[in-house]
Structure formats: structure tokens, C-alpha cells
Amino acid sequence: MSNYYLGIDLGSTTSKAVIINQDDEIIGRGITNTRANYEVAAEIARIAAIFNARFSLLKRAMHSELVSNPELQRYIADLEEAFQYVEFRIRADRLYRQMVTTASAYFPLDRQPAVLAALGKIFEVAIPEIKHQYLHEKLGAKNQFFRDIFFEQYNQRVTALDQTSATKLFEPLMTTFDKSITPVENEMLPMDFTALVHEAMDILQEKYAGFSERKLRPGFAFDEELQLLAGNVREVSETIKKHIDRIAQQDIAIANMVGTGYGRALLPFPQECIRSEILCHAFGAHIAFPNTRTVLDIGGQDTKAIQVDEEGFVTSFQMNDRCAAGCGRYLGYIADELGITLSELGESATHAECDAQINSTCTVFAGAELRELQNLGVRREDILGGLHKAIVSRAMSLIARSGGVRNEFTFTGGVARNPAVLKYLRGFIRENYGEDITMNIHTDSIFMGALGGARFARLGVNVELPKSKRSSTPIMPELEGELL
Amino acid sequence: MAIAPPPFFKAKPPAKPVEVVKERSMLLQKEMLAKQFHDLSAAKETGRKVVYTFVPGNLSELILAFDMLPVYPEINALQWGMRKKSGSMIRDAEKYGYSEDVCTYVKCDIGMFLNGNIGPTGEKLPPPDLLLLSYTGCFTFLKWFENLQKLYPGVPVAMLHTPYAADGKITGEMVTYMVKQLEEEVIPKMEMVSGKKFDREKLSQHLGYARDSEDWISKIFALTKQKPSPIDAYFAGVYYIGPINAGFRGAESAVEYYRQLYLEVAERAAHGKTPVTPEGDLEEERFRLVVEGPPNWTHFREFWKLFYDMGAVVVASSYTKVGGLFDEGFRHDPEKPFESLARYCMGCYTNISLPERINLLERFIKEYKADGFLINSIKSCNSFSAGQLLIMRELEQRLGIPVSFIESDLVDPRYFSYANIKNRLDSFFQMMEQRKRAGSHHSEGRGSLLLPIVESEAVA
Numbered sequence: 001m002s003n004y005y006l007g008i009d010l011g012s013t014t015s016k017a018v019i020i021n022q023d024d025e026i027i028g029r030g031i032t033n034t035r036a037n038y039e040v041a042a043e044i045a046r047i048a049a050i051f052n053a054r055f056s057l058l059k060r061a062m063h064s065e066l067v068s069n070p071e072l073q074r075y076i077a078d079l080e081e082a083f084q085y086v087e088f089r090i091r092a093d094r095l096y097r098q099m100v101t102t103a104s105a106y107f108p109l110d111r112q113p114a115v116l117a118a119l120g121k122i123f124e125v126a127i128p129e130i131k132h133q134y135l136h137e138k139l140g141a142k143n144q145f146f147r148d149i150f151f152e153q154y155n156q157r158v159t160a161l162d163q164t165s166a167t168k169l170f171e172p173l174m175t176t177f178d179k180s181i182t183p184v185e186n187e188m189l190p191m192d193f194t195a196l197v198h199e200a201m202d203i204l205q206e207k208y209a210g211f212s213e214r215k216l217r218p219g220f221a222f223d224e225e226l227q228l229l230a231g232n233v234r235e236v237s238e239t240i241k242k243h244i245d246r247i248a249q250q251d252i253a254i255a256n257m258v259g260t261g262y263g264r265a266l267l268p269f270p271q272e273c274i275r276s277e278i279l280c281h282a283f284g285a286h287i288a289f290p291n292t293r294t295v296l297d298i299g300g301q302d303t304k305a306i307q308v309d310e311e312g313f314v315t316s317f318q319m320n321d322r323c324a325a326g327c328g329r330y331l332g333y334i335a336d337e338l339g340i341t342l343s344e345l346g347e348s349a350t351h352a353e354c355d356a357q358i359n360s361t362c363t364v365f366a367g368a369e370l371r372e373l374q375n376l377g378v379r380r381e382d383i384l385g386g387l388h389k390a391i392v393s394r395a396m397s398l399i400a401r402s403g404g405v406r407n408e409f410t411f412t413g414g415v416a417r418n419p420a421v422l423k424y425l426r427g428f429i430r431e432n433y434g435e436d437i438t439m440n441i442h443t444d445s446i447f448m449g450a451l452g453g454a455r456f457a458r459l460g461v462n463v464e465l466p467k468s469k470r471s472s473t474p475i476m477p478e479l480e481g482e483l484l
Numbered sequence: 485m486a487i488a489p490p491p492f493f494k495a496k497p498p499a500k501p502v503e504v505v506k507e508r509s510m511l512l513q514k515e516m517l518a519k520q521f522h523d524l525s526a527a528k529e530t531g532r533k534v535v536y537t538f539v540p541g542n543l544s545e546l547i548l549a550f551d552m553l554p555v556y557p558e559i560n561a562l563q564w565g566m567r568k569k570s571g572s573m574i575r576d577a578e579k580y581g582y583s584e585d586v587c588t589y590v591k592c593d594i595g596m597f598l599n600g601n602i603g604p605t606g607e608k609l610p611p612p613d614l615l616l617l618s619y620t621g622c623f624t625f626l627k628w629f630e631n632l633q634k635l636y637p638g639v640p641v642a643m644l645h646t647p648y649a650a651d652g653k654i655t656g657e658m659v660t661y662m663v664k665q666l667e668e669e670v671i672p673k674m675e676m677v678s679g680k681k682f683d684r685e686k687l688s689q690h691l692g693y694a695r696d697s698e699d700w701i702s703k704i705f706a707l708t709k710q711k712p713s714p715i716d717a718y719f720a721g722v723y724y725i726g727p728i729n730a731g732f733r734g735a736e737s738a739v740e741y742y743r744q745l746y747l748e749v750a751e752r753a754a755h756g757k758t759p760v761t762p763e764g765d766l767e768e769e770r771f772r773l774v775v776e777g778p779p780n781w782t783h784f785r786e787f788w789k790l791f792y793d794m795g796a797v798v799v800a801s802s803y804t805k806v807g808g809l810f811d812e813g814f815r816h817d818p819e820k821p822f823e824s825l826a827r828y829c830m831g832c833y834t835n836i837s838l839p840e841r842i843n844l845l846e847r848f849i850k851e852y853k854a855d856g857f858l859i860n861s862i863k864s865c866n867s868f869s870a871g872q873l874l875i876m877r878e879l880e881q882r883l884g885i886p887v888s889f890i891e892s893d894l895v896d897p898r899y900f901s902y903a904n905i906k907n908r909l910d911s912f913f914q915m916m917e918q919r920k921r922a923g924s925h926h927s928e929g930r931g932s933l934l935l936p937i938v939e940s941e942a943v944a
Contacts, residue, residue: 262907276911279918313922314915316880321891321904401873 003255006049007453008042009280010034010263013300013328014414017045018450019053019252020458024287028053028252029447033145037186038263044188050252051087051193055080058240058247065239075236078135078207082200084144085134089127090189090196091146096123098180106179107172115172118161122173126153135207142343147181194248201237208233256460258453262302275456278306278317283452285410286312289440293406296395296425297448298415300328303395305402318402323362326391328414330363334387337367338380342418345384349420352385359390366390388420396428405429408438416445504762504785509745513726516741518605520731524553525607533678536612536632540806541620541646541829545690545734545816546670550678554731555609557628561592563604565781565895573599574896587624588864588896590631597635611636614677616670618644621834622867642673646829650837654830662826688818690734691825695818697728698810700742705811707753708799709852712769714752716759718798719788722779729807734816761792770795771916774848776841776875777860777868778803780892783900787892790906794913799852802845805833812844838871842878849883856886856916863893881931886919888912 002021009016011034019028030048034041059066059076066073096119103115130153133139143149154177162170259269260280285295286308295306303326306317320327335345356378358369366387373383399405409429415421422441429437442448527534533552537543539559547554564570573595574588580598582591596602596609603609615629615636633641644665647658671682704724708717715721724745732738758766762785773791775798780787791798808814814831817824829835836844849857857879861869873889880887890908893899 276907276914278911279914311922313918314886314911316877316887317911318889319904319908321901403877 002253004028004053004252005454005457006046006254006257007280007450007455007457008045008257008259008261008269009277009447009449009453010038010042010259010261011300011414011449012262012302013332014446015041015045015261015263016447016450017042017049018447018454019049019254020451020454022458024455024458026444026447026451026454027056029444029450031144031446033147033185034263035185036182040186040188041263042259047191051083051191051196053252054193054244054247054250055083057250058243061243061247062240071232071236072239075204075233075240078204079197079200079240081134081138081140082203082207083196084140085131085203086196086199087191088130088134088146088149090191091184092123092127092130092150094187094189095150095180095184098184099176102180103172103176106175111172114167114169115176118158118165118169118173119176122154122157122161126150126157129153131203135203147185151177151181194245197244197248201241204237205233256457258457260449260453262300273457275453277302277449278304278319279314280449280452280456281412282306282308282314282317283312283455284448284450285412285440285452287451287455288442288444288448289408289410291408291438292410292440294399294402294404294409296399296409296411297413298327298395298411298421299413299449303327303398305395305399307403307406316403318398320394320398326394330366330391331415331418333363333367334370334384337370346388346418346420348381349384349388350423351381352420353379354382354385355389356383356386358383358386385420388418389424392421392424392428395425396432405433405437407436408440409433410440410442412442412445412448414446416441505760505764506762507720507723507748507760509741509748510720510723512741512744513723516727516732516737517730520553521603521605521607521609524555524603524609527553527610533613534610535614535616535674535677536629537616537618538620538622538625539729540622540832540834541618541644542729542731542733542807543616543618543644543670543825543829544731545687545694545821546674546825547616547731548690548734549683549687550674550680552613552674552678555612556730557593557632558589559730560596560604560609561589561895562781564592564596565897566784567604568782568897569604570595570782570895571897585864585866587628587866588894590624590628592895593628594631594635612639614673615639615641616644616674617641618646618670618829620646620829620832621648621836624865624867640673640677642670644670644829646832646835648837649830649835650840652836652840652843654827658830659823659826662829663822666822666825684821687821691816691821692818693736693739694734694816697733697738697742698808698815700739700746701725701728702811704742704746704749705800705804707749708797710753711772711853712756712758712766713772713797713799714749714757714759716761716766716788716792716798717804718773718775718779718801719761719784719791720759721798721801721804725804725807733807759792759797762788763792766792766795766797768795769797771856771913772797772799772852772854773856773858774799774845774852774854775801775803775858775860776845776872777862778806778894779860780900781895782893782897783902786902787900787905790909794909796913799854800848802833802841802848807832809833809844834868838875842875845875845879846882849879849885854885855920856888856912857883858887858912859889861889861891863891863899864896865894886912886915888915 004019004021004027007018013034015032015034017030018026021027028049029052030045032041032044032048055076062072099119100116103119104112107115130139130149139149158170158173162168257269258273258275260275260277262277281297281304282295285292292308295308297304297306303320304317307315309315331342331345335342340348356373358366370383370387374380411425426439429439444451523532524534534555535547535552536555536557537547539556544554561570564573570588570592574591576598577591577594578584580594582594601609612632615632617625617629619625629641633639644662647661675682701724705717707714727738727741758769771794773796808828809831814828816828833841845857848854857876859872859876861872876887876889879885888908888911890905892905
């Protein structure tokens with residue numbers, strides 16, 4: 001039986017879990033938005049990582065078959081998307097019940113019927129729409145957070161309803177959502193992998209059944225894999241089912257775990273298993289790129305500049321202090337100010353032709369500066385360009401304080417997904433530290449802290465504590481996996 | 485669908501409250517200082533004259549020789565900070581017009597004045613009969629007394645200018661220059677204010693006590709070279725330096741205090757004991773640190789706990805030397821009273837250059853066998869926070885030891901961010917742990933890349 005190691009990074013915005021095997025290969029990743037109850041956030045991320053690990057193990061087990069049968073590959077990819085939808089739907093069902101309870105308790109009897117009817121109508125339309133997006137538009141790859149996915153649809157529907165209906169329902173419906181989402185987010189819902197995956201397979205049957213009609217529609221792109229699949233969906237699903245039922249029962253035994261991140265002090269871990277996020281990010285970057293000497297990590301509210309040695313050990317570091325302007329949350333604020341999504345924000349900034357000068361070192365003031373520039377008629381792309389440049393220049397100052405950039409340079413954290421930050425960072429690094437610096441960005445950059453934690457767990461190097469601080473109970477709970 | 489599983493992660497039990505443990509010497513020094521505040525409150529009735537002065541480069545033996553009473557505004561401020569009352573005083577000073585960037589010791593002192601000049605023991609402090617500025621290194625001191633001069637119209641000021649000992653060397657000319665000021669400016673003013681004739685023999689007697697106290701305190705702080713260290717040279721050290729810095733240096737009572745303290749600490753050392761913390765004897769010495777910069781006073785206990793909880797002991801600190809670098813060999817000399825006062829002022833930690841501070845800290849790290857070096861940088865201190873990053877990087881470069889940098893403030897509670905500080909300290913402790921595990925090849929220095937720049941800057 002293989003042993004696996006778990007790293008959990010409880011960040012200010014997102015909670016990440018990574019499972020690695022004995023060869024330091026990532027076999028499972030899970031991410032969720034951080035919420036008030038850290039235990040739930042850690043648990044949801046952990047379960048997501050275990051589910052993800054089961055899909056990884058499935059792909060590993062079927063490696064040779066997958067290589068020769070692209071339709072099998074396609075089926076598994078579709079199955080993961082359908083699986084994500086089923087997880088979403090379980091939460092959505094729970095949210096609906098909570099919203100009904102909230103509305104019944106909160107509004108006077110004469111208003112309840114209208115609110116409840118509207119809720120029913122919204123869910124009736126929104127959930128199938130979200131399902132469609134999961135199954136046909138790769139929603140799961142674009143957004144992994146239940147709250148965001150649901151709210152986007154809900155907001156649209158509520159707004160539309162408010163415009164067409166005679167009774168003003170906007171306020172009560174928004175209040176119902178606000179009062180319901182937190183308890184639901186902070187509750188653990190039972191999720192059984194086998195049941196979920198079987199349901200996902202049933203959903204795929206429906207999807208492929210509808211395929212033969214849709215493919216005849218004009219303008220529908222020809223899809224070879226899907227074509228193949230539609231032809232023999234029954235055989236494919238039978239083949240997969242055999243493997244998946246076995247893998248669903250496989251014990252993913254977590255031999256050791258390490259927690260890190262902003263919320264690590266509150267992580268429900270024994271203290272020996274809690275590592276500083278500085279060390280974990282450095283270690284994660286070192287695993288991904290062993291020649292790393294300088295790490296820049298920009299997360300939700302922290303920017304860290306870390307110097308590491310050839311073994312991935314931290315020699316010095318600097319972090320932002322007292323102000324989180326320039327971090328992920330700042331970008332979120334700016335995106336909200338402009339009414340666009342985070343991914344649109346970075347993308348739009350890459351089209352800047354003449355970066356606007358943004359000097360504010362405060363998130364809120366930067367918002368004011370942004371409005372002023374808009375007022376002066378400066379192009380939005382140029383404003384956003386300037387804003388991203390300002391963020392990167394703050395990070396550069398932190399890097400300088402920590403000892404500068406040494407080759408190789410690895411950029412980690414959620415903000416490493418932002419193309420405009422990358423553009424300006426690359427420019428600044430070349431300008432200040434020369435053309436020869438290798439700059440690494442991993443596709444899993446947001447998981448680097450959790451990866452470092454998992455590596456610490458694999459090495460079995462628990463944090464040394466004074467005797468009285470050590471846990472009297474064994475470090476690892478005996479319970480394993482998501483099924484107990 | 486299965487029922488919800490019991491949690492994989494288990495919630496932590498809440499922390500238990502602790503009973504605070506204090507050492508005998510801590511209580512003793514509290515009594516000494518309490519008596520001084522009491523004497524101050526009765527100064528008007530007893531007719532004793534009051535001198536306001538500062539700790540670094542203080543002339544406490546001279547004050548004692550004139551039988552005057554000292555007030556140290558920065559000690560009052562830190563005492564108010566420890567009592568968690570400095571915040572409102574700082575706000576009052578800000579209302580009065582002092583900006584956010586001004587040293588918070590100053591603002592706390594001004595706030596205390598605005599609130600009736602009640603000292604930290606609750607007794608009223610008398611106004612100054614003399615402002616004695618033996619200026620050493622801190623530019624703010626100069627401005628601070630200019631402000632006090634306005635608040636106490638007509639108060640005489642005696643200014644002793646201390647030449648900057650950039651390279652740590654004190655020349656004959658520098659001594660002559662200072663002695664001349666003592667004879668022509670400081671002593672005549674003190675005679676005038678006190679109404680007493682200067683008594684050289686009395687000064688020499690106090691200098692003799694000072695020399696003895698300095699001997700004892702040096703011996704006490706040298707005991708932390710032992711493993712495990714019997715005391716924390718920073719968090720407990722700030723209590724130990726109380727008497728020597730707060731006017732008792734030349735008093736017989738200080739000699740007795742430090743003799744007793746030495747015996748106490750030597751006994752702990754002989755029994756291989758670890759430092760006393762507010763929660764009892766430290767369980768285990770795990771990390772030995774050298775620290776630069778004063779502690780945060782408003783959250784002193786929480787700050788200390790962050791260290792002792794992880795078994796970190798400060799074995800040497802520059803802050804406990806601001807009243808004099810006695811363990812570097814300096815002693816007051818009853819035979820050469822003025823000259824030794826002059827040399828004392830010039831040799832203070834606050835009066836030496838950045839390269840000299842680096843050299844001193846390097847010696848500390850080596851001699852006290854420290855595992856790491858930490859800077860607590862003070863947000864509102866413009867004089868001493870400048871250059872600290874350079875100190876840190878240079879020491880890391882020279883010695884190859886884990887270093888870390890945290891920021892807080894002296895007495896402004898708004899600048900103490902527990903989570904930020906804990907975050908950095910946790911990382912720092914884990915860096916040291918990792919390094920210890922990795923073995924010796926990680927503890928080698930890489931020479932000095934920065935020093936040439938430092939020196940050229942110092943010359944310029």
C-alpha cells in the first residue's frame with residue numbers, strides 16, 4: 001500500500017490541500033475559499049484533494065489504455081467536470097433549504113409567499129444553467145468556488161426578476177442569500193466518492209445522448225473525440241466503471257500531514273505539524289524548481305520575498321507589514337470597483353499601451369486614483385497597466401530588502417496567475433537584475449505552500465517543540481480518507 | 485448518501501490562564517524605583533532639586549553628588565507603556581499637535597505633562613529645576629528638551645555635547661573638549677540650581693560605587709555565555725538594567741542590588757538552570773538569540789511569551805547596553821572623575837557608528853554562541869532604525885546564521901501587530917531549527933559584501 005502525504009495551506013483568501021506520493025509527485029490538489037470555520041475550510045480542501053487524487057490514480061491505472069484510446073481520455077475529463085457539478089449540486093440543494101428556512105424566519109407572513117416563489121423560480125432556472133456550464137463550458141476549470149459560481153447566476157436572476165416583477169424583491173432576496181450562505185459554507189456536507197461518481201456517470205449518459213441531435217446543428221464544431229465517444233459510450237463507461245469502483249475503495253492513507261498559511265495557528269492540527277508558510281513556500285518552490293534561490297510569493301494579503309539555499313532552506317525573508325496593497329485582495333478590490341472579474345483584470349492590463357502613473361500605496365486610495373484617471377479619460381487598459389506596475393514595484397522593493405534576486409527566481413501564489421503582473425515583473429527583474437535571470441512560474445503556483453507542507457510531512461520532520469507543547473495524542477489521527 | 489463523517493481535523497482546546505512568576509530581583513528593583521518616585525513626589529517639601537535627563541550618557545553620579553533627584557522621561561514613558569496607559573497619552577500629544585512620526589517616548593512624555601505630570605506610580609512628578617542634556621547619538625533628545633524648555637518656561641538647561649565616536653576611538657582632544665564643558669557649563673549650572681558647591685570627593689565616591697555596580701552587572705551578563713543560559717538577557721535583562729540606568733548607578737544600594745543579583749544568577753548557572761519566565765523556569769533552552777533594538781513595551785508580556793513558548797532565549801542584546809557598554813571593559817574611575825564621565829558618554833552604544841555596531845553584534849553572536857540574530861525595529865525611532873536592515877544582512881553574510889527582522893514600536897500600542905510578529909518569529913525559529921538539523925556546513929559565513937559600502941558611507 002502506498003503512503004501519501006498531505007499539505008494544507010490555509011490562506012487568507014483560499015485554502016489549498018496537496019497530496020503527494022513517496023516520489024514527491026502531486027497526486028491530488030484541492031482548493032476552496034477560506035471561511036470563518038477553518039476546520040471546515042481545511043476539511044473541504046482535503047476532501048477535494050482526495051477526490052482529485054482518486055482521478056489521478058484512475059488515470060495512472062489506465063495509463064496504457066488512455067494513450068491508445070483518446071475517447072477514454074475524453075470521457076474521464078468529462079467525468080471530472082460532471083463530478084464537480086454533482087458536488088456543486090449537493091451544496092446548492094443545501095443552500096436552497098437554508099434559504100427557504102431563512103426567508104420563512106426572517107420575513108413577515110404576508111411577504112413570505114412572494115420571496116419563496118421567487119426563490120423556487122430562480123433555482124429552477126439557475127441550477128440547469130450552471131449544470132450546462134459545467135458540462136459544456138468547463139466552468140469547473142474557470143472557477144472552483146461554490147459561493148462565486150452560485151452568486152453570479154443568482155445575482156443575474158435576482159436583478160432580472162427585480163426589473164420585471166411588480167413587487168420589489170431585490171432586497172429580500174439578497175438578504176436571504178447573505179444570511180444563508182455563511183452557515184452553509186461553514187457546514188460539512190456528506191460527500192461519498194462512489195455515489196458522486198456514479199451520479200456523474202449518469203449525467204454523462206444524458207450529455208452524450210443529446211449529442212447526436214446537437215451535432216447536426218449548423219455551426220457546431222466537429223469534435224473527433226466526442227464523435228468517437230458518442231458511438232460507444234456504453235462500452236467506455238463500463239470500462240471506466242470497473243476501474244473507478246476499485247479506485248473508489250482504495251485507501252488513500254495519509255502517513256503524515258503539515259499545515260501552513262495565514263490561518264495555521266488556528267488550524268486544527270497538532271502544533272508539531274504546523275510549519276511557517278515562509279518555509280513551506282520556499283520548499284514548494286524548491287521542489288518545483290530545484291535551482292530556485294529567490295522566491296516571490298504574492299498571496300491574498302501577504303507578499304513574501306524569500307531567499308533560499310541549494311537545499312530549499314530559507315536564509316532570509318521579508319514580508320509586507322501593516323498594509324496589503326498590492327496583494328490578491330487588492331486586485332479583487334480593484335476588479336470589484338470596475339465591475340469585472342479577476343481574470344479580466346489581468347488580461348485587460350496586458351493591453352496597456354501607455355501605463356498610467358499610480359502612486360497610491362493604499363488600496364482604497366488607489367481606487368480613488370483610478371476613478372480620477374477614468375474621469376480624465378485615460379484608457380482603462382492603461383490605468384490597469386499602471387496599477388499592476390505599481391503593485392510589482394512594491395514587490396520589487398520587498399525583494400530588495402530581502403537581499404535581491406538571485407538566479408533562479410520563482411514566482412508563487414495566487415497572483416502568479418495574473419498575466420499583467422508577470423509582464424511587469426519580468427520587465428523589472430530584467431532591468432534590475434539582468435537578462436540572465438531564469439524566471440519560473442509553475443502551473444500549480446497557488447499550491448506551492450501546500451506542496452512544501454506536504455514535502456515536510458513526507459520527510460517526517462515535525463516541528464520541534466518544548467516538551468509541554470508537544471501533543472500527548474498521536475500526531476496522525478487514525479481515521480483515513482473521506483469515508484469513515 | 486453517507487452520513488456526515490466525524491471531523492478529520494480536531495479543534496484545539498482553549499488556552500489555560502497562567503499565574504505570573506517574578507524573580508526576587510525584579511521585585512527588589514521595583515521597590516528601588518518606587519522609592520525614587522516617592523522621593524520625587526515629595527521633592528517640593530524636602531527641598532530637593534530635580535534634574536530631567538536621559539539614560540544614554542547619563543551623569544547620574546554627578547546628580548547624586550549634588551544630592552539632586554533624576555527624572556528620566558524615557559523611563560516614565562516605557563513604564564506607562566508597560567502599564568498599557570501610553571496610548572491615551574500619545575493621542576493627547578497628537579491632539580496637541582505632535583505628528584504621527586514623532587518618537588512615541590516624546591509623545592507619551594508630553595501627554596503625561598498634559599495630564600498633570602502624574603508618574604507611573606500614580607504620584608505627581610515635580611517640574612524640572614534643570615534640564616541636563618548629555619547628548620549621545622539620539623537627535624530626538626535635543627528636540628525633546630527644546631520642547632520641555634517651552635513647557636517649563638525659564639527652566640535652566642545644561643547641555644553637554646558628546647562628540648560622535650564614529651570609529652569607536654576616543655581621542656585625547658575629544659576628552660579635553662568634554663571635560664572643559666563639564667567644568668565650564670555643566671557643573672556651574674548644577675551648583676547654581678542646587679545651591680551647593682561641587683564636591684569632588686563626593687563625586688569620586690559615587691564613581692567608585694558606579695565602578696563596582698558595573699563590575700557586577702558585567703559579570704551577570706557574562707553568565708549568559710553558559711549553556712543553558714541562566715537568564716534571558718533581554719526580557720529579564722530590561723528589569724536588571726533598571727537600577728543602573730535609572731539613577732542608581734553611583735549609589736551604594738545599586739552595588740548591593742547587583743551583588744545580590746549576581747549571586748542569584750550565579751547560583752542558577754551553577755545548577756544549570758534555565759531563565760525564569762512569567763510562567764516559571766523555561767522548560768528547555770532551544771534557541772539562543774542576539775537581539776538588536778528595544779522591546780515593545782505596550783505588549784511586553786505577549787512579546788516575551790512568543791519567545792519563551794518556543795524555548796528561545798536572548799543571550800545578549802544591544803538594548804541592555806544603551807546605558808553603557810560595561811562588558812566591553814569601560815569602568816567609571818574615581819581617580820579620573822571628569823575624564824571617565826567623558827569617556828562613558830562617548831562610548832555609549834548610541835554614540836557609535838553602524839560598522840561599530842555591526843562589529844559589536846558580531847562579537848556578541850560569537851561569544852554568546854547564538855543560533856540566530858533578530859532585529860526589533862522601532863517604527864517611530866528615526867535615529868536608530870535607519871541602517872538596521874544593513875546590519876542584519878551584513879551579519880547574515882559574515883556569519884551565515886539565520887536572521888530576522890520584525891517591527892513594532894516603543895510605547896504606541898497601535899504599532900504592535902501580534903499576528904504579523906508571530907508569523908515572522910515562527911518562521912525564524914523554524915529556520916534555526918532547520919539549520920540545526922542540517923548540521924555544521926550551514927553555519928559558515930560568506931565574507932563581507934557590504935562592509936566597504938558601510939565604511940565609505942560612514943566616512944561621508
